Amino acid sequence: MSALAFETALKGTQAYKFILSDLKMGLGHAYAVISSDDDIVDEFFTLIAASVYCENDNSACFTCAECRKILHGNNADVFHINENRDKIKVDDVSKMLSSVYIKSLSGRKLYFIHRADLMNVQAQNKLLKTLEEPPEGVTIFLGVANESAMLDTIKSRSRSIHLDLFDEETIYKTMLSLGYDENMSTVAAACCEGMLGKARKIAASPEYAATFNSALETLVSLGRSSDIVRLDGMIANQKNIGEFLDALSIIIRDILVVQKDGGMILSKHAYGKIASLAESYSPLALAKILGIINDTRRQLSLNVNALSAVDNLLFSILEVRHKCPKS
Numbered sequence: 001m002s003a004l005a006f007e008t009a010l011k012g013t014q015a016y017k018f019i020l021s022d023l024k025m026g027l028g029h030a031y032a033v034i035s036s037d038d039d040i041v042d043e044f045f046t047l048i049a050a051s052v053y054c055e056n057d058n059s060a061c062f063t064c065a066e067c068r069k070i071l072h073g074n075n076a077d078v079f080h081i082n083e084n085r086d087k088i089k090v091d092d093v094s095k096m097l098s099s100v101y102i103k104s105l106s107g108r109k110l111y112f113i114h115r116a117d118l119m120n121v122q123a124q125n126k127l128l129k130t131l132e133e134p135p136e137g138v139t140i141f142l143g144v145a146n147e148s149a150m151l152d153t154i155k156s157r158s159r160s161i162h163l164d165l166f167d168e169e170t171i172y173k174t175m176l177s178l179g180y181d182e183n184m185s186t187v188a189a190a191c192c193e194g195m196l197g198k199a200r201k202i203a204a205s206p207e208y209a210a211t212f213n214s215a216l217e218t219l220v221s222l223g224r225s226s227d228i229v230r231l232d233g234m235i236a237n238q239k240n241i242g243e244f245l246d247a248l249s250i251i252i253r254d255i256l257v258v259q260k261d262g263g264m265i266l267s268k269h270a271y272g273k274i275a276s277l278a279e280s281y282s283p284l285a286l287a288k289i290l291g292i293i294n295d296t297r298r299q300l301s302l303n304v305n306a307l308s309a310v311d312n313l314l315f316s317i318l319e320v321r322h323k324c325p326k327s
């Protein structure tokens, strides 16, 4: 097993290639690593630090003494700020800056500010001067989930690196490599919106798989309006109806894919049931159902009673299936 959960996936990213090429040319003063997936940013920071200090040709081998120091947090020239992703105030930045000008042993100091977008304006302004003229050998990395929270002056003084979302195949393989079974890995890859951190949370949560299966069973067993009474309470009592609706959307999109060309569907583990659902819905009906699911999300966000929103949803699904029959 890798030292980092997402090592292989991260080493394949453009973002990492960018860092490696800068490392050869000479690291810049400041970088903004942009991603809404906090877990992946944390690991990316560790990977960067290991690459900078690794004894084996900057390969982040995670076996040499320097890499091990990084993994155990024992490199005195590597600083992590706001690791618990809390608000960052001006005092926190002052504290950080008090060490910036102290000379390092290795000649290279790295500062990683986690969720730098949680810095208030005063804190960002305080950091600005150092970003403009950092001491020799200092590089500051800003983890940014929400770019709009960063001052333009900060953005213009740091190089932006977008950690792209990951494709499903990569996520699926990564989840398998972490020991999750095929079923969980598939569901996680399908539902994580390209975020590895989210995928791991989904894979680790038995409830998520149960939600997915109940969305699938709902479609399979929704035959006539009398079924609604049997199904609606079960759905309305879901701990997270939002996740239920997400799962439902994924299944509907998969049915469309199966009808179109039988190509890559997200929920591979449920192929049989999806293929048989594809027999009873027309493409037009499916497209309309996606819209109905969105309407249901909107109603719930407006605090419409969950049971009546779910009733509406199921009735509307039956109605479009009837009105837009499969030819």
Ligand SMILES: [Zn+2]
Pocket (backbone or CB within 6 Å): 053, 054, 055, 056, 059, 060, 061, 062, 063, 064, 065, 066, 067, 068
């Ligand atoms: Zn190493």
